[in-house]
Amino acid sequence: MNAVTTLIEVEKLEAWYGKRRILNGVDFRVDAGEIRVIMGGSGSGKSTLLRHMLGLNRPMSGTVKLFGKDIARATEREKLDVRKRIGVSFQGGALLTSLTVGDNVALPLREHTALDESTIRIMSRLKLEVVNLGGFQDLMPAQLSGGMVKRAALARAIVMDPRLLFFDEPSAGLDPVVSAELDELILRLRDALRMTIVVVTHELESAFKIADTITVLDQGDVLMTGSVADVRAADNERIQDLLNRRPREVQVDADEYLRRLTREDG
């Protein structure tokens, strides 16, 4: 394939929670074959952007296209086709607690393919081997450690060999060694399986290690999208705050401050 194809196309996406605006018309594209890291502090809107890309939230305005399909307007059938081609690893793993690790990994195959049981078993064990969890298929998710849960969730996300993989906070809550292993795993997946990977994280170190390109989100706006070097060299103040772990300077508006203090609950 010579021409670069765009797998994700987000245009002028706005999102609200009640009266609070979370995303202010975000434009965002991801091309095939890259590892894109979405970086931002908490409250920057990165999780909301992810939920919209996964079709879990409907956009208030703007469009989200995956593989060229607008998922908010797709039929059930089209949506299912898109979802078979993506894999998602959630922050907490989100393994079904009532199923064993092996059954969790096999679930997408059981639901979407007509493969026979022994093929499904072999394929899901193969993916468990990929994430270094070979032999753990009979354990329940509750018996796994945090890092193992994330790796099992990754195995489930890649079991259908998706072209596009989403990874929410791979290193959150993990010790440095385990999170470094996960970073290696992500790089290997891209190289070995030619996946396009979107990682949402606030961990700088891991972001710089795995990213081809980085999108920095701040308070619902895309501050910049560029290579690791571009981001490091950016002269935007907010980006430098984020990189150097500087606290934000809080500007106090005296009138607003008094109003908040004295306002009656309604």
Added chain:
Amino acid sequence: MEALTGALAQVGRATLGALAGMGYAASLLVESLWFTVAGWRIGQPVRWRAVFEQMRQIGVDALPIVSLLAFTVGIMLGIQFIAALGEFGAQSQVVIAVAKSVTREFGALITAILVAGRSGSALAARIGSMSVSQEVDALAVIGIEPVRYLVAPALIAMLVMLPALTIFADAVAIFGAALYSAPALDVTPAAYLLQTMTLLDPGDIGQGLAKSVVFAVLITLIGVSTGFSVSGGAEGVGRATTRAVVLAICWIIIADMIFSFFLNR
């Protein structure tokens, strides 16, 4: 003035919330029926395995406790009717009184309340904790509609098992009543049961069954809709579970009253 408008606003909000809840439950009902009938055409089939598993949890596992309570209620009705009807020498009417009250009312009601406590709460807790830990989201992005995977099997299982349990409870309760009342009425338990059979009308049993179908829908929908709307972590799951049981039992009793009114006019 402010207190009044505040109170009015609260009533308004509560009403809107209740209406929204009912609308949501109704949409879950329609969706799961639709998935059951036509889901396989869009790649979202309702799995028989899941239905059978739910049938086991809702129905078979409830048999011991349903038997125990139905038996006890049967004996209690025997005691009450012998005492009450004996006061004006109508002891011979005990058989028909027990038969009709069990099949029309108590069998369905006791079973439904028990199942609401066992399975309605379990549904709310299961779906609630799955929502909190993003398992419901995970199902959706894997391409498994949560309603098809979690709600439809429970609804089908409930629609089959609650009426079945009701029939079973009817039989056990009448048996309990027979064991207690037969000696007091100077007949054998077998004769008591035979007399019950001749006195009972299929319509009596039908009334109980029709109610149990409605109860099945109520228990399932209240359980799953409170489960899906859980927010606020583990504490939220606990609150939703309690809420599901209380709401389900309230609705069961209200629906029972409405049903009895229209079926006995």
